[in-house]
Structures are given as C-alpha cells and as structure tokens.
Amino acid sequence: MKKQPEITMQTRKNLADAFWQIYCEKRIEKITVKDITTKAGYNRSTFYEYFTDVYDVLEQIESSVLPDIEKHKKIVPNKYMQFPLKHLVEVYSKNKEYFIVLLGKNGDPAFQEKMKNTYKDLVRPLLQSYESDEYILEYGLEYGMSAIIGMITYCFTREEHPDIERMVRLLDNFMNDGILKNFILIKKTGQTSD
Structure with a gap:
C-alpha cells in the first residue's frame, strides 16, 4: 500500500525539523539517528525511508536553501x-x-x-x-x-x-x-x- 504524498512530505519534514532543532544545539558528528527519531516521534526504519544518514539530512536542508x-x-x-x-x-x-x-x-x-x-x-x-x-x-x-x-x-x-x-x-x-x-x-x- 502506497503512502499518500502529503503524509510522506510531512514525515520527511518532521524528521528534517527534528534534525534541525538538534543541529542548532549540537555539532553534526554528535547527532545520531536515534536523537532525530526520538525527537520526531518515529522509528529508525521510518528515518531510513527518507534519509541515508544524518549527513544526508543536512545535505538536503542545505540544497533546499x-x-x-x-x-x-x-x-x-x-x-x-x-x-x-x-x-x-x-x-x-x-x-x-x-x-x-x-x-x-x-x-x-x-x-x-x-x-x-x-x-x-x-x-x-x-x-x-x-x-x-x-x-x-x-x-x-x-x-x-x-x-x-x-x-x-x-x-x-x-x-x-x-x-x-x-x-x-x-x-x-x-x-x-x-x-x-x-x-x-x-x-x-x-x-x-x-
């Protein structure tokens, strides 16, 4: 069953927003996938549906700005x-x-x-x-x-x-x-x- 595009976009945004909140306080090498998923309220497998690692999240945010x-x-x-x-x-x-x-x-x-x-x-x-x-x-x-x-x-x-x-x-x-x-x-x- 395919996820609705709105839900997919919102999930990606929630994970990226959680990463960003952490990144504003911590250097990237100190951020873990667990930190992000805990803050965003998702499990690790959901994170990996959208990003390969924490550096990929940063890269996607940088590309978007x-x-x-x-x-x-x-x-x-x-x-x-x-x-x-x-x-x-x-x-x-x-x-x-x-x-x-x-x-x-x-x-x-x-x-x-x-x-x-x-x-x-x-x-x-x-x-x-x-x-x-x-x-x-x-x-x-x-x-x-x-x-x-x-x-x-x-x-x-x-x-x-x-x-x-x-x-x-x-x-x-x-x-x-x-x-x-x-x-x-x-x-x-x-x-x-x-």
Missing part, C-alpha cells in the same frame, strides 16, 4: 556589471534561520563554498561576455562572491534586525566604487555615497 540555478538564471548582474545583491539578500532573508546556523561558527564549513559556487555559476555566463581571460574571470568571481557572502553573513549573524537596504547599498558601493573610495567619502562628508 540554495537557489535553483535553472529557476534563477534570469537573476544575473545588470548591464552595469552589478551583482544580483537584492536577490541574494532576499534568499538570505527567506532562509535566515538556516543561514545563521550554517554559516556560523558551529555550522557546516563546506556550506559557504557551496553557496559561493552556486552564485558563481549564476553570474559566470554574463561575466564571460565581458572577460575572455579565464584567470581574471575566476579570480574576479571568487573575490566578488567571497566579499558579498562574507558581508551578508556578518550582517545577519551580528544583528537581530539588520538594515538590509543600507547593507545592499553599501555592498553595491563597495563592489562598484571600491572600499577605499567609500572610506574617503565618509571621512570628507560624514556619509556614504548611497
């Missing part, structure tokens, strides 16, 4: 070479509770790299039309994505209610004008170029 490349291909830098900052912040805002943990000090060190690579793949096609030197292209993507993700992570893990609009303007200024130019402007005028 990263943007789908095919779906987001239209979100690319504009003709002025600006990165899709607002889109990136929207993705962060929507999944804030996950990003704070995954990118935090006890999170998955590989997640930041996965996120960077996802956005590099999204932005690379447009930048290739401007830059034929692969070395410059790849280093530029690494620099840009590292800076953007680092600054957004810093903002979301330091502030309860971050001023997202201000941060996006500042990121945009840093990406387009450079950091030093903005510091000099602040020193002269007392305000950023936003």
Whole structure:
C-alpha cells in the first residue's frame, strides 16, 4: 500500500525539523539517528525511508536553501556589471534561520563554498561576455562572491534586525566604487555615497 504524498512530505519534514532543532544545539558528528527519531516521534526504519544518514539530512536542508540555478538564471548582474545583491539578500532573508546556523561558527564549513559556487555559476555566463581571460574571470568571481557572502553573513549573524537596504547599498558601493573610495567619502562628508 502506497503512502499518500502529503503524509510522506510531512514525515520527511518532521524528521528534517527534528534534525534541525538538534543541529542548532549540537555539532553534526554528535547527532545520531536515534536523537532525530526520538525527537520526531518515529522509528529508525521510518528515518531510513527518507534519509541515508544524518549527513544526508543536512545535505538536503542545505540544497533546499540554495537557489535553483535553472529557476534563477534570469537573476544575473545588470548591464552595469552589478551583482544580483537584492536577490541574494532576499534568499538570505527567506532562509535566515538556516543561514545563521550554517554559516556560523558551529555550522557546516563546506556550506559557504557551496553557496559561493552556486552564485558563481549564476553570474559566470554574463561575466564571460565581458572577460575572455579565464584567470581574471575566476579570480574576479571568487573575490566578488567571497566579499558579498562574507558581508551578508556578518550582517545577519551580528544583528537581530539588520538594515538590509543600507547593507545592499553599501555592498553595491563597495563592489562598484571600491572600499577605499567609500572610506574617503565618509571621512570628507560624514556619509556614504548611497
């Protein structure tokens, strides 16, 4: 007898939610299948219908909060070479509770790299039309994505209610004008170029 899709989805969600609650408090190597099934109220065999192990649960959660490349291909830098900052912040805002943990000090060190690579793949096609030197292209993507993700992570893990609009303007200024130019402007005028 086949299970109804709604029940299957809810069971998977309950197990993933139980894992997440534990993961927010414990490092993954300390989490057991028994911890998850006890918290979720299921037996071990039910867990293994949906996941291979605790790392599979984490992988599926991470995949669910990263943007789908095919779906987001239209979100690319504009003709002025600006990165899709607002889109990136929207993705962060929507999944804030996950990003704070995954990118935090006890999170998955590989997640930041996965996120960077996802956005590099999204932005690379447009930048290739401007830059034929692969070395410059790849280093530029690494620099840009590292800076953007680092600054957004810093903002979301330091502030309860971050001023997202201000941060996006500042990121945009840093990406387009450079950091030093903005510091000099602040020193002269007392305000950023936003």
